[in-house]
Amino acid sequence: MGDAARAHMTVQDALSNVRDLRGKITPSAELAPLTWFRVGGPAEALFVPEDADDLANLLQQLPDEIPITVLGVGSNILVRDGGIRGVVVRLGSGFHNISKEDDSLVHVGAGVLDAVTARRAQKWGIGGLEFLSGVPGTIGGALRMNAGAYGSEIKDVFVSAQALDRRGKRYSLSAEDMGFAYRYSKAPPDFIFLSATLRGNPQSVEQIQTKMDEIKHSRETSQPIRTRTGGSTFKNPSDQTGRKAWQLIDEAGCRGLREGDAQVSEKHCNFLINHGHAKASDLENLGERVRQRVERQSRIKLEWEIRRVGEHVRMQRGSA
Numbered sequence: 001m002g003d004a005a006r007a008h009m010t011v012q013d014a015l016s017n018v019r020d021l022r023g024k025i026t027p028s029a030e031l032a033p034l035t036w037f038r039v040g041g042p043a044e045a046l047f048v049p050e051d052a053d054d055l056a057n058l059l060q061q062l063p064d065e066i067p068i069t070v071l072g073v074g075s076n077i078l079v080r081d082g083g084i085r086g087v088v089v090r091l092g093s094g095f096h097n098i099s100k101e102d103d104s105l106v107h108v109g110a111g112v113l114d115a116v117t118a119r120r121a122q123k124w125g126i127g128g129l130e131f132l133s134g135v136p137g138t139i140g141g142a143l144r145m146n147a148g149a150y151g152s153e154i155k156d157v158f159v160s161a162q163a164l165d166r167r168g169k170r171y172s173l174s175a176e177d178m179g180f181a182y183r184y185s186k187a188p189p190d191f192i193f194l195s196a197t198l199r200g201n202p203q204s205v206e207q208i209q210t211k212m213d214e215i216k217h218s219r220e221t222s223q224p225i226r227t228r229t230g231g232s233t234f235k236n237p238s239d240q241t242g243r244k245a246w247q248l249i250d251e252a253g254c255r256g257l258r259e260g261d262a263q264v265s266e267k268h269c270n271f272l273i274n275h276g277h278a279k280a281s282d283l284e285n286l287g288e289r290v291r292q293r294v295e296r297q298s299r300i301k302l303e304w305e306i307r308r309v310g311e312h313v314r315m316q317r318g319s320a
């Protein structure tokens, strides 16, 4: 196919040329129900690959100009109101395996929930992964974000990960390749994680339960976890004062600030909440107002931790 023809190719055309896909494709798929905020426009197409070979098959055949976005369970993402161009990938049942390799190693698919990983490790008498019980995402999202809580993060338990690049080539990644930093991995942005091996340490089921109970109690008293939210909105700044994002937001008078149905949580002011009818733009504008006020107040520029993806304005049907 020539360049001119490709330039006008829609996502649906591109997908209809891909042979032997086994996973489900949904055109114009609503994404809001797949995210914690419950906002945002549709994906041009949603693909749920059955397993790694199915995903590799798509990546090998889909023309480079069709963008691909991976979604975990959408607990750290704000999908904009215009939706997401190209193909959104959500990992299917073939990414939900979890097994133990010895008395401290856990091999886990990227689609498995962090909390499920922590509970399964507990059943096997493997401690050190309790912090994952307090993070509501998937292992794939945890690898991308170097998720962490209560003094531990993925970096501390990471052994290796498997990933595919945009062309469907498979890689095995070491800790050095992942280059973890605070809520960040330097792994190429186009990599889709397939699975990970994590290292804990042998502990009694009761010891692990005690830690998980502490985490649960702490989260329930300090975070609005039963609301439509995206977790911590901004990263804690690495300035000299050591003040956390929520303290700066509080000092700038933003606790409880509202924009339509979007609000800065009264309970934890680094969380934004959708009270029901907020649009993605309300949440994003509110976040930007908070950033401006904090900068005016403390001269510190907060950096978004929540990943904002997609288009501000609704796409025309069939455009690509």
Ligand SMILES: Cc1cc2nc3c(=O)[nH]c(=O)nc-3n(C[C@H](O)[C@H](O)[C@H](O)COP(=O)(O)OP(=O)(O)OC[C@H]3O[C@@H](n4cnc5c(N)ncnc54)[C@H](O)[C@@H]3O)c2cc1C
Pocket (backbone or CB within 6 Å): 036, 069, 070, 071, 072, 073, 074, 075, 076, 077, 091, 110, 134, 135, 136, 137, 138, 139, 140, 141, 142, 143, 144, 145, 146, 147, 148, 149, 191, 192, 193, 194, 223, 224, 225, 229, 230, 231, 232, 307
């Ligand atoms: C109530 C609440 C509490 C939270 N508490 C914490 C906390 O204590 N600590 C913490 O670190 N986070 C916390 N978060 C944020 C969030 O849960 C984590 O960042 C989590 O790791 C995101 O995982 P996810 O599957 O939801 O990813 P998504 O939100 O769907 O995606 C986040 C990013 O990861 C990428 N991604 C997802 N899957 C893959 C994959 N397989 N391969 C490559 N990239 C992928 C996405 O493209 C996106 O860039 C909280 C969120 C909420 C709503």
